[in-house]
Amino acid sequence: MMARIAAAERRQQILEAAFRVIYRDGVSAGSTRAICLEAGVPQGAFHYCFHSKREMLEELITIAVKDLAEASVPSADLPEGANFVHSMLIGLWREVLQHPQRQLPLFELTLTALRDPDLADLARWQYRTYFETMETTLGDIERARKIEWTIPRPRLARMIVSAFDGLVLGWLTDRDDQAAEAALASYGTAFASLSKPIED
Amino acid sequence: MMARIAAAERRQQILEAAFRVIYRDGVSAGSTRAICLEAGVPQGAFHYCFHSKREMLEELITIAVKDLAEASVPSADLPEGANFVHSMLIGLWREVLQHPQRQLPLFELTLTALRDPDLADLARWQYRTYFETMETTLGDIERARKIEWTIPRPRLARMIVSAFDGLVLGWLTDRDDQAAEAALASYGTAFASLSKPIED
DNA sequence: GTCTATACACGGATAGAC
DNA sequence: GTCTATCCGTGTATAGAC
Numbered sequence: 001m002m003a004r005i006a007a008a009e010r011r012q013q014i015l016e017a018a019f020r021v022i023y024r025d026g027v028s029a030g031s032t033r034a035i036c037l038e039a040g041v042p043q044g045a046f047h048y049c050f051h052s053k054r055e056m057l058e059e060l061i062t063i064a065v066k067d068l069a070e071a072s073v074p075s076a077d078l079p080e081g082a083n084f085v086h087s088m089l090i091g092l093w094r095e096v097l098q099h100p101q102r103q104l105p106l107f108e109l110t111l112t113a114l115r116d117p118d119l120a121d122l123a124r125w126q127y128r129t130y131f132e133t134m135e136t137t138l139g140d141i142e143r144a145r146k147i148e149w150t151i152p153r154p155r156l157a158r159m160i161v162s163a164f165d166g167l168v169l170g171w172l173t174d175r176d177d178q179a180a181e182a183a184l185a186s187y188g189t190a191f192a193s194l195s196k197p198i199e200d
Numbered sequence: 201m202m203a204r205i206a207a208a209e210r211r212q213q214i215l216e217a218a219f220r221v222i223y224r225d226g227v228s229a230g231s232t233r234a235i236c237l238e239a240g241v242p243q244g245a246f247h248y249c250f251h252s253k254r255e256m257l258e259e260l261i262t263i264a265v266k267d268l269a270e271a272s273v274p275s276a277d278l279p280e281g282a283n284f285v286h287s288m289l290i291g292l293w294r295e296v297l298q299h300p301q302r303q304l305p306l307f308e309l310t311l312t313a314l315r316d317p318d319l320a321d322l323a324r325w326q327y328r329t330y331f332e333t334m335e336t337t338l339g340d341i342e343r344a345r346k347i348e349w350t351i352p353r354p355r356l357a358r359m360i361v362s363a364f365d366g367l368v369l370g371w372l373t374d375r376d377d378q379a380a381e382a383a384l385a386s387y388g389t390a391f392a393s394l395s396k397p398i399e400d
Numbered sequence: 401g402t403c404t405a406t407a408c409a410c411g412g413a414t415a416g417a418c
Numbered sequence: 419g420t421c422t423a424t425c426c427g428t429g430t431a432t433a434g435a436c
Contacts, residue, residue: 166366
């Protein structure tokens with residue numbers, strides 16, 4: 001049906017507009033009005049594309065996290081640098097520098113989800129996704145570098161994701177690239193100390 | 201003057217109410233109405249105690265950070281555990297577990313400040329305070345444990361604060377105490393690898 | 401000085417015209 | 419189906435009564 005297609009397109013238009021508004025001006029600026037204005041659709045249209053604003057947020061966060069997880073698959077085999085953990089972190093950091101304006105809204109979205117009981121699971125899923133993605137990479141590194149981790153992979157994954165996440169948040173406050181990059185390098189050293197060459 | 205005292209007391213009442221509301225229900229629930237209701241003062245009173253809501257937020261964040269920095273002075277000489285970094289992190293973690301409901305609002309306050317150009321400096325100051333407090337502790341540890349760090353103290357301070365901060369944020373999503381505590385222990389190991397015994 | 405009443409903008413959501 | 423007009427609650431801030 002023509003109508004169904006139009007509605008689906010509307011949904012897309014609104015979602016894309018929501019991304020633009022929220023990434024540009026923050027979650028609190030992402031009102032249905034502002035989003036519809038950005039999308040060039042009447043505000044009334046919002047509620048026959050989405051049952052509620054929460055439903056839209058749910059979809060938006062899901063897409064944002066999937067995109068991020070896809071774009072930020074930490075690479076196990078970046079050439080640069082002697083330290084393999086550092087190499088991987090550099091890859092993630094490059095992603096941050098490529099989209100610096102997205103970092104604050106991403107944190108905002110997490111906290112927004114955490115506040116809303118109906119969205120809290122989404123935040124849990126978000127970080128579980130981060131952790132699991134990192135866990136996979138750690139497995140790749142083991143194989144590629146002929147090492148093994150001296151602590152369980154899930155634990156190390158959480159440690160690295162958390163350290164990186166916290167570093168980005170701190171960086172948002174002072175935008176000190178040098179300090180952040182120096183910290184990343186030493187994270188590499190510190191976390192690599194939790195590995196040992198494989199003996200086969 | 202009686203009046204001046206009353207106004208100052210009002211300010212205090214409102215601030216304390218703001219803390220309660222924001223810690224309980226989140227920053228977005230901290231409207232002047234809700235706060236004044238909580239304080240038992242008429243909403244109109246707000247604006248002859250504070251020029252604007254922003255002014256109140258500014259004071260609230262300042263107090264919150266000072267209190268936190270004071271309560272969370274990382275101790276260099278906790279007896280428990282073999283690892284000195286781990287001991288210190290345990291101390292911070294205990295503080296988190298003592299006020300679990302404050303962690304989300306604290307993040308919210310940081311992001312709120314980052315969004316507002318007039319408050320952004322406050323967020324910068326907040327994290328600089330965290331970093332400097334940690335830096336001092338790292339110096340204490342050096343002396344107490346007869347070690348020295350193999351990287352500059354400010355860098356390590358940023359690394360530890362970030363790792364801890366990120367860990368708390370991740371913990372907020374899944375509330376997995378065990379995973380967090382295991383990560384803390386291994387952070388201790390990893391960061392202690394960046395030290396060496398002093399040779400005198 | 402203190403509080404009531406209110407102004408005015410904006411939020412999400414919906415009724416009803418077309 | 420689509421959009422306009424509007425409802426109703428809530429936000430900050432202020433004017434003016436007491």
